[in-house]
Amino acid sequence: MSKTWFITGTSAGLGRLLTERLLARGDRVAATVRRLDALDDLAATYGDRLWVAKLDVTDTAAVRTVTDRAFADLGRIDVIVSNAGYGVLGAAEEACDEQIRHVIDTNLVGSISLIRAAIPHLRNQRGGRVLQISSEGGQIAYPGFSLYHAAKWGIEGFVEAMAKELQPFGITLTLVEPGPTATHFKAGVVRPSRMAVYDGTPADDVRRSIDSGAFAVTGDAGKVVDRMIEMIDAGATPLRLTLGASAFDGIHAALRQRLAALEAQKDIAYSVERDR
Structure with a gap:
């Protein structure tokens, strides 16, 4: 049975690929873009099975308006995919206040706004799915990506709590956590002005590794999208x-390390309990 999907950030990368594959198999897609002409080729091929709206997810009022309009026009929407986002590469000190606010407004506040806008509709239709595109960077952290991680770790906490809040209404949420994947992510990365004091530091090492191509990008975007659809x-x-x-390997190692560090502090943790 065909489904109807609502996907943000469909101009390129995983959002575009997911849209293409869903349309090709007969599903309907409500796609948001920042440039209305970005999906003209798909609209010419798939007609009214593709619903397109212009949206900048940093505009909270627009997020609600576009979401409401999509449900009004299409009726039931089975899957919400919160995909819009980008990265900031550089030491936290190098970023300006505007860069910090924009990546948080896009990757964290924008995702929260979309999910909140969809909740009343999903509740009224007695169920639905929400896929939040996170990354391995929602559970592990690289120097040089602190602002990106701040947003991803933040949205992971939000989604985990929301999953518990929405369980009584038949609404389920999934955090999708790809590793480094061959998409256009690198092209959209914002780079703050470099500070010489960070030359040769871990943040600079990561930056140089990415620029040189030494940073391994082994994920296949098509397979990532396929696993999402199959799920x-x-x-x-x-x-x-x-x-x-x-x-998998990075998150597994990080969780083991965190668990070991937590267990080593058990006596200290228990020592602050009130005397009974």
Whole structure:
């Protein structure tokens, strides 16, 4: 049975690829873009199965308006995909206040706004799915990507809590956590002005690794999209969907390290309990 999807950030990358594959198999897609002509080729091929709206997710009022209009025009929407986002590469000190606010407004506040806008509609139709595109960077952290991680770790906490809040209404949420994947992500990365004091530091090492191509990007974007679609088709509802060897291995190692550090502090943690 065909489904109807609402996807943000469909001009390129995973959002574009997901839109293409869903349309090709007969689903309907409500796609948001920042340039209305970005999907003209798909509109010419798929006609009214593609609904397109211009949206900058940093505009909270517009997020609600566009979401309301999509449900009004299309009726039931089965899957919401919060995909719009980008990265900032550089030490936190190098970024200006505007860069900090914009990446948080896009990756974190924009995602929160979309999910909140969709909730009344999903509740009224007695169910639905929300896929929040996160990354391995929602559970591990690289120097030089602190602002990106701040947003991704933030949205992971939000979604985990929301999943519990919305469970009584038949609404399920999944955090999709790909590792480094061959998309156009690098082209959209914002780079603050470099500070010489960070030359040769871990943040600079990561930057140089990415620029030189030494940073391994092994994920296949097509396979990432396929696994997402297969999960929805199967009716599976994991809180997290980890995709890629790098993501699995990196998150696995980070969780083991955090658990070991926590267990080493058990006596200290228990020592602050009130005397009974």
